[in-house]
Amino acid sequence: MPISETWLLPDGVADVLPEQAQVIETLRRDALDFLASRGYQLVYTPFIEYIESLSSLSESNQDLDLATFKVIDQLSGRLLGVRADMTPQVARIDAHVHPVEGVARYCYAGTVLHTKPQGFNTTRAPLQLGAELFGSDSLDADVEMLDVMLSLIKTSGHPDSIHLDLGHVGLFRSLVKHAGLSKSVERQLSDLYQRKALPELAEFTQELNFGADFYALGRYASDLDALQANLSAEIFADAAFKQAFDSVKATQSEIQARWPNLHIGIDIVELRSYHYHTGLMYAVYAPNRAAPLAQGGRYDGVGQHFGRARPATGFSCDLYALCAGKFKKIEQIAAPKGTDKALLDAIAALRAQGSNVIQLLGSDDLTSVPHATHQLVNAAGEWKVEKL
Structure with a gap:
């Protein structure tokens, strides 16, 4: 490779420079402190594991499997995976490494790696931060997780104009089961819902069992009252369908009570990650x-792969995305060289107050600290900070 190209990075990977790294690191610390205050215990997980350990979600989520880099371990000869999501790792911890009775809450922050960008203009190496709650299948657990997620978004400094989307895979899943549809038809319907292709959906559902109900699910996906009015009585009496429907309404009501100015939208056929989510999605x-x-959302039974199936719900975010476009000017104080006690005491005091102080080296002058914004000077025997 020519030396002129050795500094180039792969597509989807980027350096983070000081002015933005400072913002990201501050948010990471604040977010983890906030999660700790809500009872979520911090865990660190390895960057690479045997692929079998990382497959607790990828078995049911082909997208995650495709996003996972795989390499051969030169020590054991076994296949390793570079984590593309930290949720399976936390599930492994809950199941075997740190099993507890009752509810367990964990949080994490670390880099994950994707084989390809997972969205438009996204990085292949997100700095993923998230929280997971194991051991409760109650609506209260889902509401807590949503409240924690929204509070964390607020901590990041985003405006009140954010929008929350709620969905529930149980509506579609129970309707498919009630109608006795094949996996092939289920996949076709899921694709039509994802593309919001109502004319195609109307044609496709004409010959299906409960076709009018499948069409109503797409046609009134954002209006629960209209959906209820257009569903057949048989479907709405289905216990699984009714439970999912009531969960969405109750969650919307409880979150709105906690966040009265939040705009909440409903989309019950938003089926991203449909194959591993088991309930509420947001x-x-x-x-x-x-x-x-x-x-995030609910993914009950995620620990079954490790021999301990537990109810689970959680969310994650990319700190790089949360801080996109945010920069902070870093103030640096240049101090003269020397070992005078008063000078060293002044430098120590400034650093104790949180200031960045760089002491000049050898024969250096201020030009050796190109990013200095202030300097420490001796004025009438007293060390003072002056702006440059």
């Missing part, structure tokens, strides 16, 4: 941004 969006700021 995502937060900011104005003029296509990708969600954070997203």
Whole structure:
């Protein structure tokens, strides 16, 4: 490779420079402190594991499997995976490494790696931060997780104009089961719902069992009252369908009570990650941004792969995306060289107050600290900070 190309990075990978790294690191610390205050315990997980350990979600989520880099371990000869999502790792911890009775709450922050960008203008190496709650299948657990996610978004400094989308895979899943549809037809319907292709949906559902109900699910996906009015009595009496429907309404009501100014939208046929989510799904969006700021949902039984199936719900976000476009000017104080006690005491005091102080080296002058914004000077025997 020519030396002129050795500094180039792969597509979808980028350096983070000081002015933005400072913003991201501050948010990471604040977010983890906030999660700790809500009872979520911090865990660190390895960047690479045997692929079998990472497959607890990828077995039911082909997208995650395709996003996972795979390499051969030169020590064991076994296949390793570079984590593309930290949720399976936390599930492994809950199942075997740190099993507890009752509810367990964990949080994490670390880089994950994707084989390809997972959305428009996204990085292949997100700095993923998230929280997981194991051991409760109650609506209260879902509401807590949503409230924690929204509070964390607020901590990041995003405006009140954020938008929350709510959905529930149980509506579609129970309707498919009630109608006795094949996996092939189920996949076709899921694709039509994802594309919001109502004319195609109307034609496709004409010959299906409960076709009018499948069409109503897409046609009135954002209006629960209209959906209820257009569903057949048989479907609405289905216990699984009714439970999912009531969960969405109750969650919307409880979140609105906690966040009265939040705009909440319903989309019950938003079926992203449909194959591993088992209940409520949600995502937060900011104005003029296509990708969600954070997203999550319920994925009961995720620990079954490790021999301990537990109810589970959680969310995650990319700190790089949360801080996109945010920069902070870093103030640096240049101090003269020397070992005078008063000078060293002044430098120590400034650093104790949180200031960045760089002491000049050798024969250096201020030009050796190109990013200095202030300097420490001796004025009438007293060390003072002056702006440059």
